[in-house]
Amino acid sequence: MKLVIGIVRPEKANDVLEALYRAEVRGVSISRVEGHGGELERVETYRGTTVKMGLSDKVRFEVAVSDEFTQPTVEALREGARTGEVGDGKIFVVPLEQAVRIRTGESAEAAVTPMAKK
């Protein structure tokens, strides 16, 4: 069981969702985050105040998957989020100790197996 975390451009979030859908990965959480991944800063000016915006808006995907779905999920994130420019984001895969589906009380693999595969 793995937790796949993808941090992507906000404008690519819809493409990632589409790619995940095609990969039959159904359970996903997203949140809006700000971060800095080495992309060039934008310069903005508000009246006389000029600033470099060090943080960019990003969207963070969290997908808990069974092992067989780990690679397809990573591929879908990469395929959906990539533009080729600096700032496309990162994907992290971390081991997951336990997962519980609140509605049924199912745990472990049963809790993360996509509904489509049931």
Add this chain to the structure above:
Amino acid sequence: MSGALHTVLAVAQIDTGDTAWMLAATALVLMMTFALGLFYAGLVRAKNTLNTFMMCLAAIAIAAVTWALLGYSLAFDGEGALIGGLGHVGLSGVGFEPRGEGTIPQLVFMAFQGTFCIITVALISGAVVERMRFGAFMVFAALWSVLVYAVLAHWAFGGGWLAAEGTLDFAGGIPVEMGSGFSALAAALVVGARKDYGRQALLPHNAVYVLVGAGLLWFGWFGFNGGSGLGAGNASVLAFVNTLLTPACALLTWFALDLIRGRRVTAIGAATAIIVGCVLITPAGGFISPGWAMALGFLGALPCYAVIVWRPRTRVDETLDVLAAHGVAGFTGILFLGLVAQIGWNGVADGLFYGDAGQFWSQALAAAVTPAYAFVATFVLLKLVGAVMPLRASEHDEAVGMDIVYHGEEAYASGEGAILVTPESDGELLVADPG
């Protein structure tokens, strides 16, 4: 009559009451362009808020200048059939004396008409927001305000061939509403759809802006229609009252249609209905009875609603539905007045229902020719501008958003992670090398 004597007599015709109202009405109409900016800004995505508002602001800057320099003269100098003369270029001869039979200084008349040109240019931006380059829009705005708006204004208001034909247009159904609506369609076709159009849901980011903008537009419209009698007389009073009634009736129709279609009354639908109602009564305001104005609101909303529902199902990304809200509503109002105008109310002409079929045909002529000219002229004009400079932002810029790309600002900047650039630091601290 000597020139001096003429001037004395002319000045004597000035009515201070009329002038006072027209000064206020002019300010109300100028405010409408800011209201439109707010209305449009709420309808786009957050990343394009400022650019959308700035297009309206640019319209004020550009059209006010082109109007004073050239547009006013082409619209209101002389009785040429197709276009006015150059006698008022640079506002020469525009002073404290009234124009023709008027009772207000020509300067006030010029400013009042100028605010109409401004908002019409701003209206078209609704068709191309979220992807047109800001610079290209400004070039287009300058040319359009002279080559399309001034021409249509001359036809309808300045003694051009439609006015000579007897076509009635109280407050700008021809140059403002049909002019912007059908130009917007052409602009959307030439500039092309947003890259995500038809693929993703592109939703309004702030419905409250839309409602407040619509409310301020309605408020301003009392100056727009109520001032188009060019004084404080009966025509202005009638138009003012009708500007209350028609949008209210259009709102009720919209509520009913929303209920039938989706079982809920929508807020953005209501804001749209207000605009549609105000546009419907624009050409007819001072010519039809309050009763018919209410009927116009109830009935005229129907074709506009139909086009608003139909348009997003097409490939045409006429983004903020200028065609439906202004083109179709202006078209409907122009024709409707040809049916129900009453000489008892306007002292000018009867419509078809009151015995003058000829008036209806004069209206139908305008309803046929205006859309054609606006569409073709705008299409050609934008193609020419497009041949000199790119009209569209790149896909990358479209993804980032117009605010950051063209204005270097964000509507909702948090300041988190922003590094102050001072002359000493030059922003050098804390910046990772992208390597």
